[in-house]
Amino acid sequence: MAAFSTGQVVFAKIIGLGMLTAITVDAALVRTLLVPATMRLLGRWNWWAPPSLARAHGRYGIRETTEPAPTPPQPSPAQ
Numbered sequence: 001m002a003a004f005s006t007g008q009v010v011f012a013k014i015i016g017l018g019m020l021t022a023i024t025v026d027a028a029l030v031r032t033l034l035v036p037a038t039m040r041l042l043g044r045w046n047w048w049a050p051p052s053l054a055r056a057h058g059r060y061g062i063r064e065t066t067e068p069a070p071t072p073p074q075p076s077p078a079q
Contacts, residue, residue: 001023004016039046047064049057056062 001016001019004012005020007013007016
């Protein structure tokens with residue numbers, strides 16, 4: 001960007017300044033405000049996996065938390 005912005009060709013300077021503006025807006029606005037706000041609004045819908053990946057996670061016991069997997073309820077003995 002610096003090479004574009006400090007060059008002698010006006011068109012190259014415009015490209016350099018445009019890239020600088022785009023990266024600044026992306027870093028300042030999108031990544032600090034819009035992405036966290038969108039993740040907060042989506043909640044659980046934000047974390048999804050394609051069906052094949054979800055099956056692989058279930059098969060190999062890969063979890064997002066460190067808590068142990070819940071055990072299924074055991075049937076009570078007949079009385």
